[in-house]
Amino acid sequence: MSTAEEFWARVEKTDGCWLWRGGNRGNGYGTFWVDKKRYYAHRYAYFLTHGYMPQGIILHACDTPSCVRPSHLSDGTPADNVSDMWSKGRGKPPPVLVGEAHPHTRLTDATVLHIRQQYASGQYSQRRLARTYGMNHASIGAIVRHETWRHVGGPHPTKAAA
Ligand SMILES: [Zn+2]
Structure with missing residues (x-):
């Protein structure tokens, strides 16, 4: 299963x-x-x-x-x-478990691969990915260009999506 x-x-x-x-x-x-x-x-x-x-x-x-x-x-x-x-005292913090993704969690290989796949699909801009993953634009750019996280593989940006 x-x-x-x-x-x-x-x-x-x-x-x-x-x-x-x-x-x-x-x-x-x-x-x-x-x-x-x-x-x-x-x-x-x-x-x-x-x-x-x-x-x-x-x-x-x-x-x-x-x-x-x-x-x-x-x-x-x-x-x-x-x-x-x-x-500001409204609402309450979400329950967070150890090891969960939260705004300051480090990326995992799986997330990096997914970011590259999303970007290569041409349907996600770097700006949108940055927002989605709570990262800055430069970090996302480095990931999709394989300048960081080189061991992870995944698609390279196509001309159309770059
Ligand atoms: Zn329901």
């Missing part, structure tokens, strides 16, 4: 929300272990659907913490706006 199949096997799909039936953390949010790392189930659902883990919080359109239905989840980035809100 693939990781994705294992994940979705733990989900009870209703007409509305898709409810996580695996473990949870006692705060309503489901958790899922992959390679000895624990992720929030809704974040992992987002990752399986979109291929990346948002830097900031993931918003639940339905306000159901255990819901992992992709259409109910949205990327709450830009994180700057969100942390600004917390600093």
Whole structure:
């Protein structure tokens, strides 16, 4: 069974929300272990659907913490706006697990590869990728040109997308 199949096997799909039936953390949010790392189930659902883990919080359109239905989840980035809100005392910080992607998490090989694939598709500008991953434009540029993270491979930018 693939990781994705294992994940979705733990989900009870209703007409509305898709409810996580695996473990949870006692705060309503489901958790899922992959390679000895624990992720929030809704974040992992987002990752399986979109291929990346948002830097900031993931918003639940339905306000159901255990819901992992992709259409109910949205990327709450830009994180700057969100942390600004917390600093003013509105809202509360998102639950973050050790090893999770958050605004200052270091990149992983998988993320770098995904950035290159997205850029090579021609559908994502460097500016948009920078925003999505909470990085500056120069860092994204260096990644897609293979100036950094050389060991990761992945597509080189095409003329059309550059
Ligand atoms: Zn839902």
